Amino acid sequence: MPETRVExxxxxxxxxxxxxxxxxxxxxxxVAPSSPPPRSDVxxxxxxxxxxxxxxxxxxxxxxxxxxxxxxxxxxxxxxxxPQGEIWTPHFIAAFLVVGCIAAYTVxxxxxxxQRRVSLRKTVVFTLPTAPKLRWGAVNxxxxxxxxxxxxxxxxxxILLYLGWGGGVVTVHYSAALVVLGxxxxxxxxxxxxxxxxxxxxxxxPQPLRIRRGAMAKPFAAAAAVGAAVMAxxxxxxSLTHPVLTIGTTSTPPQIDGDLSDGVWxxxxxxxxxxxxxxxLGGTGESTVxxxxxxxxxxxxxxxxxxxxTRSLKRLPLIKREDGWHLLNNAADTADETAYYExxxxxxxxxxNTYGSGGSTHMGPKPxxxxxxxxxxxxxxxxxxxxxxxMWQWKASRGGMLxxxxxxxxxxxxxxxxxxxxxxxxxxxxxxxxAGKKFYVYNYGNEPPGGYRGPVKVERLPKDWRATTxxxxxxxxxxxxxxxxxxxxxxxxxESVPYDPAVDAAIPVGTVIxxxxxxxxxxxxxxxxxxxxxxxxxxxxxxxxxxxxxxxDVKDLPIESGIYLWVAVFDHxxxxxxxxxxxxxxxxx
Numbered sequence: 001m002p003e004t005r006v007e008x009x010x011x012x013x014x015x016x017x018x019x020x021x022x023x024x025x026x027x028x029x030x031v032a033p034s035s036p037p038p039r040s041d042v043x044x045x046x047x048x049x050x051x052x053x054x055x056x057x058x059x060x061x062x063x064x065x066x067x068x069x070x071x072x073x074x075x076x077x078x079x080x081x082x083p084q085g086e087i088w089t090p091h092f093i094a095a096f097l098v099v100g101c102i103a104a105y106t107v108x109x110x111x112x113x114x115q116r117r118v119s120l121r122k123t124v125v126f127t128l129p130t131a132p133k134l135r136w137g138a139v140n141x142x143x144x145x146x147x148x149x150x151x152x153x154x155x156x157x158x159i160l161l162y163l164g165w166g167g168g169v170v171t172v173h174y175s176a177a178l179v180v181l182g183x184x185x186x187x188x189x190x191x192x193x194x195x196x197x198x199x200x201x202x203x204x205x206p207q208p209l210r211i212r213r214g215a216m217a218k219p220f221a222a223a224a225a226v227g228a229a230v231m232a233x234x235x236x237x238x239s240l241t242h243p244v245l246t247i248g249t250t251s252t253p254p255q256i257d258g259d260l261s262d263g264v265w266x267x268x269x270x271x272x273x274x275x276x277x278x279x280x281l282g283g284t285g286e287s288t289v290x291x292x293x294x295x296x297x298x299x300x301x302x303x304x305x306x307x308x309x310t311r312s313l314k315r316l317p318l319i320k321r322e323d324g325w326h327l328l329n330n331a332a333d334t335a336d337e338t339a340y341y342e343x344x345x346x347x348x349x350x351x352x353n354t355y356g357s358g359g360s361t362h363m364g365p366k367p368x369x370x371x372x373x374x375x376x377x378x379x380x381x382x383x384x385x386x387x388x389x390x391m392w393q394w395k396a397s398r399g400g401m402l403x404x405x406x407x408x409x410x411x412x413x414x415x416x417x418x419x420x421x422x423x424x425x426x427x428x429x430x431x432x433x434x435a436g437k438k439f440y441v442y443n444y445g446n447e448p449p450g451g452y453r454g455p456v457k458v459e460r461l462p463k464d465w466r467a468t469t470x471x472x473x474x475x476x477x478x479x480x481x482x483x484x485x486x487x488x489x490x491x492x493x494x495e496s497v498p499y500d501p502a503v504d505a506a507i508p509v510g511t512v513i514x515x516x517x518x519x520x521x522x523x524x525x526x527x528x529x530x531x532x533x534x535x536x537x538x539x540x541x542x543x544x545x546x547x548x549x550x551x552x553d554v555k556d557l558p559i560e561s562g563i564y565l566w567v568a569v570f571d572h573x574x575x576x577x578x579x580x581x582x583x584x585x586x587x588x589x
Contacts, residue, residue, distance in 0.1 A: 037198050037201065037202070037205060038195065038198060038199060038202040038205070039202055039205040039206065039207040040202045040203050040205065040206065040207065041112075041206070041207060041208065041209035041210075042206045042207070042208065042209065042220065043108055043112070043209055043219065043220035043223065044108075044203075044209075045203055045204070045206050046220070047101055047104055047105045047108060047223070048203055049203070050097065050101050051097075051098065051101040051102070051105070054094045054095075054097035054098045054101060055094070055098055055180060055184075056184075057090055057091075057093075057094035058091060058094035058095050058098060058177075059177060059180065059181055060082055060083050061083060061087040061088075061090050061091035061094065062091060062174075062177055063075040063078055063082055063177070064082040064083055064084070064087050064363050064364060065087070065091070065363065066174055066177075067079050067082060068363060068378050068379070069277070070279060070338070070576065074178075079364075079365065082364070083364070084362070084363060084364025084365070084366065084367040084379075085362045085363070085364065085367045086355075086356050086359055086361065086362050086363075086367075086384070087356075087363050087364075088355035088356035088361065088581075089354065089355045089356060089359070091355075092162075092355055092581075095154075095155075095158055096231045096234060096235070097231070098151060098154075098155075099155055099230060099231065099234065100227035100228065100230050100231040101227060102148075102151055102155075103226055103227050103230040104223040104224055104226055104227030104230075105223065107219075107222065107223040107226045107227075108219050108220060108223035111216040111219035111222055111223065112209055112211070112212075112216070112219040112220075113212045118141055118144045118145070119141065120141060120142075120145070122134075122137060122138045122141045123138045123141060123142065124138075125137075125138045126138060132193070133194055133195065136190055136191075136193045136194035137194055139190045139194075140187070140190050140191060140194065143183060143186060143187050143190060146179065146183060147180065147183050147187075150176045150179040150180045150183065151176075151180065153172065153173075153176040154173060154176045154177060154180065157169050157172050157173035157176065158173060161173060161276075161581075162238075162581050162582065163582070164273065164274035164275070164276065164580055164581075164582070165274070165276070166274070166276030166277060166284070166285065166286045167276075167284065167286065170276070170277065188200070238582070242353075242582050242583070242584075242585060243271050243272075243273060243582060243583075243584045243585070244271065244584065244585045244586075244587055245269065245271040245291055245292075245293060245565070245584050245585070245586050245587070246269040246587050246588075246589050247269075247293040247294060247295050247300065247559070247586060247587070247588050247589065248267075248268065248269070248294055248295075248589045249294070249295055249296065249589070250264050250294045250295070250296055250301075251296070252264055253294070253296050253299065253301055253545075254294070254301055254303070254543060256301070256403075256530060256531060256532045256543045256544070256545050257532050257534075257543065258532040258533045258534030258541050258542065258543055259534060259541065259543075260292075260303055260305065260541055260543075264294055264301075265292055265294075265303055268292040268293065268294050268303075269292070270290055270291065270292055271290075271291045271292075271584050272288060272289070272290055272291070273288070273289045273291065273567055273580050273584060274286065274288050274289075274580065275287050275288070275289060275306075275567065275568065275569055275578035275579060275580045276578055276579065276580070277578065277579055278568075278569060278570070278571065278573070278576055278577050278578030278579070279338045279570075279571065279573040279576035279577075280338065280571035280572055280573055280576075281307075281308060281309065281569070281571045281578070282309040285578065286578065287306045287307050287308060287569040287571070287578050288306065288307060289304060289305070289306040289567045289569065290303075290304070290305040290306070291303075291304055291565075291567065291584065292304075293586075295548060295559070295588070298547060298548065299545050299546065299547055299548060300545070300546055300547075300548050300559040301543065301544070301545050302347070302543070302544045302545075303541070303542070303543050303544075304345060304347070304540075304541070304542045304543075304544075304567065305539055305540070305541045305542075306345065306539065306540055306567075306569050307538055307539050308343060308535070308538065308539065308540050308569065308571050309538050309571075310343075310479075310480065310481065310482045310483075310571070310572065311343070311482040311483050311485065311535040311540075312341065312342055312343045312396070312479065312482070312483060312571065312572035313342050313343070313396050313397045313401070313483045313487060313489040314328075314340055314341075314342070314397075314477075314479075314483060314489050314514075315340065315341050315342040315396075315397045315398070315489060315514075315515055315516055316328065316329055316332055316337065316340050316341065316442075316444070316515035316516075317340060317489065317512050317513065317514055317515050318443060318444060318456070318458060318512065318513050318514075318515055319477075319510070319511070319512045320507055320508070320509050320510065320511045320512075320513075321455075321509060321510075322509055323454070323455050324454075324455030324456075325444075325455060325456055325458045326454070326455060326456065327444055327452045327456050327515065328340040328477065329452055331376070331574075332452050332574075333375075333447055333448065333449050333450060333451040333452050334375045334376045334377075334449050335374065335375045335376050335426050335574055335575060336375075336376035336378070336574060336575060336576070337573060337574040338572070338573040338574070338576055339479045339572065339573075340479060340572070341570075341572045341573050341574050342395060342396040342397040342398070342400075342489070342572065343396045343535075343540065343570060343571060343572060344393060344394060344395050344396065344400075344570035344577070345393070345394040345540065345542055345567070345568070345569060345570065346391060346392065346393045346394070346567065346568040346570070346577065347391070347392050347565055347566070347567050347568075348360075348389055348390070348391045348392075348410065348565060348566045348567075348568075349389060349390040349391070349557045349559075349563055349564070349565050349586075350387075350389040350390075350557070350563065350564050350565075350566075350583070351387065351557065351562070351563055351564070352387065352564070353564045353583050353585070355581065357381075357389075357410075357566050357579075357583075358383075358389055358410075358564065358566075358583070359383060359384065359385070360381050360382065360383055360389055360410040360430070361379065361381060362379050362380050362381070362382060362429075363378070363379040364377075364379055365377035365378075367379060367380055368380065368382070368413055368429060371413060371415075371416055371427065371429065372416050372420050372421055372423065372427040373427070374426070374427065374428075374429075375423070375426050375427075375449055376575060378575065380413070380427075380428070380429035380430070380431070381410045381428070381429060381430055381431040382410060382411065382412060382413040382429040382430025382431070383410060383411055383412060383430055384412075386411075386412055387411070388409050388410065388411040388554050388555045388557075389409060389410040389411070389557075390407075390409060390555060390556050390557040391407075391408045391409055391410060391431075392405045392406070392407060392408070392529045392544065392546070393405060393406045393408055394406075394531060394533060394542055394544075395440075396533070397489045397490050397514075397516050398438075398440040398490070398516055399438070399439060399440055399518070399522070400531070400533055401533065402518070403530055403531065403532060404439075404522050404527065404529075404530065404531070405529040405530070405531045405544060406433060406438060406526065406529075407433070407434045407525060407526050407527065407528045407529050407546075407556065408431065408432065408433045408434060408526075409431075409432060409433075409434060409555040410430050410431055411430045411432075411555070412430055413429040413430045414428075414429065414430065414432065423448065423449065424448035424449075425446065425448070433526050434524065434525035434526040434528070434552070434555055434556065435524050435525045435526065435552075436522070436523045436524020436525050436526035436527055437520065437521075437522065437523040437524060437526060437527075438522060438526055439518055439519060439520045439521050439522050440490070440516055440517065440518055440519075441459075441516075441517050441519060442459070442515060442516065442517065443458060443459050443460055443491070443513070443514065443515050443516065443517050444456045444457060444458060444459065444515060445457035445459070457499075458499050458504075459498070459499060459517065460491065460496040460497060460498055460499060460517060461496060461497055461498075461499055461500065461503045461504060461507065461513070462491060462495060462496055462497075462507075462513055463495060463496060463497055464495075465506070465507045465511055465513070467495075468491060468495065468513055468514075469511060469512065469513070471487070471488040472484070472487050472488065472489065472512065472514075473485075473486050473487030473488075474487075475512060477512070479572055482535075485535070488514075489514050489516065490514045490516040490517065490518050491513070491514050491516070491517055491518070492517075492518050492519075493517065493518065493519040493520075496517065525550065525551075525552050525555070525556065528546050528547065528550050528556060529544055529545070529546045530544065530545050530546070531543060531544035531545070546559075548560075559586065559588075560586070560588060561586060561587050561588045562585070562586070562587075563585075563586050564583035564584065564585055564586065565583060565584050565586060566579075566580065566583050566584070567580070567584075
């Protein structure tokens with residue numbers, strides 16, 4: 001015999017009895033039946049709200065990261081309401097909690113025999129002339145499975161991103177996040193349609209779980225233990241598999257020339273880090289970095305090798321036009337240049353392995369409420385615990401090809417100057433150079449946001465413009481073409497003279513000169529790190545040397561076991577470097 005309507009209703013709604021059906025038929029259709037407000041069991045309420053809060057935190061912090069990406073539009077539109085500051089830590093903690101809650105709820109439903117709540121058999125009502133409430137209940141079941149699938153995708157892609165994958169994984173992760181964001185609104189709507197506000201309020205009205213025969217007596221306790229175990233397992237797995245760089249000793253230190261042919265490098269251990277979500281790099285925004293290091297009694301020697309399809313040295317060059325000198329750029333006024341810029345490489349050391357590069361990365365247009373934001377509105381580097389991180393930055397045209405790295409630091413935010421408060425000069429918060437002196441300056445006057453659109457003030461002109469342009473080598477102003485391997489995209493002081501209209505008049509329109517001036521020498525602690533770099537066949541190789549202990553133990557971290565490092569690749573861009581989440585731990589052997 002075919003199922004009766006009552007039997008179908010029992011299957012679809014989870015157990016409507018014949019007696020309730022008969023009683024319902026006796027109720028007058030013009031009088032609403034009275035019934036107690038719906039409630040939910042305590043375990044469901046706790047897991048639901050823990051999961052809800054975790055998802056909201058994960059989405060908000062993830063969208064903040066997405067808003068930072070080039071070309072972002074949806075997340076960027078939400079910029080005013082997204083959280084700011086060190087959002088990496090809450091993002092990952094929330095992600096751990098989401099995974100733990102999903103695992104716990106799966107176990108909870110199984111042990112409490114609650115699988116009918118999400119049974120796809122309920123969708124049979126779509127083929128029957130049933131009450132709207134039952135149809136909306138079936139809609140909610142489908143939505144649950146959409147959520148389960150989206151969270152599964154987020155979990156898998158999140159783990160891959162954490163381990164250093166990029167490319168299409170970023171797109172899939174972001175798309176799944178948008179699905180979850182859309183789910184929240186549809187889920188609230190469908191529950192409202194299912195039973196109004198009373199249906200929504202059931203998740204704040206607890207009641208004990210009715211233990212069915214054969215079910216575990218305390219399923220929530222067991223489920224919570226499983227969720228905690230899953231999160232602990234992720235944490236332990238991460239701790240046991242993080243990358244390590246072992247630094248051994250050598251009696252024959254390498255020659256610092258940008259060449260890895262020294263025998264010591266073939267014997268050194270290698271830590272490989274895949275960095276991602278940067279700018280350029282052939283459109284991928286990714287670069288894999290190989291790290292080697294050895295030491296002797298006084299110094300530590302590092303070798304870095306990373307892929308970069310172009311050799312880029314032309315940092316904000318100047319070109320003469322009919323109305324004067326112009327700066328070649330696309331966003332120099334907001335410190336977000338991604339075209340006419342030099343290649344750079346940064347390595348940062350910290351005693352902390354916390355998220356966000358040791359807790360130093362703070363996202364958003366104004367993460368320090370009482371201080372200015374960055375001109376590019378992307379965020380600032382600083383620490384909040386009073387600690388300092390040591391950063392070495394190789395800048396190809398600002399001394400990098402002349403044997404110097406800029407010894408810098410991240411630390412507590414500095415007090416802003418008047419121009420920085422007014423937004424006419426760049427505020428770098430807790431990012432600055434060590435005590436001493438650098439030898440590079442810029443060949444143009446500083447202009448605030450909205451500047452560099454017309455003629456600029458030139459500081460110095462070449463003594464012999466023909467000799468200067470000859471030193472540039474084969475000139476190609478395309479930023480996607482490698483610069484001449486023998487090109488010099490800076491002017492020394494003895495090659496130039498202060499700006500003089502008479503000298504300028506002799507220089508023809510169309511002439512290109514460097515935007516960087518090299519004057520004097522590096523001095524003080526800022527000159528602690530020396531290096532040499534060479535580009536060939538799509539790879540940069542950088543060798544560096546620095547004393548193991550410099551004498552400044554606050555801003556120059558001693559190279560010792562237990563400190564951590566991060567690396568970042570800049571392919572002809574100012575601030576949009578690649579990044580990786582997991583630091584490399586240093587161990588001295």
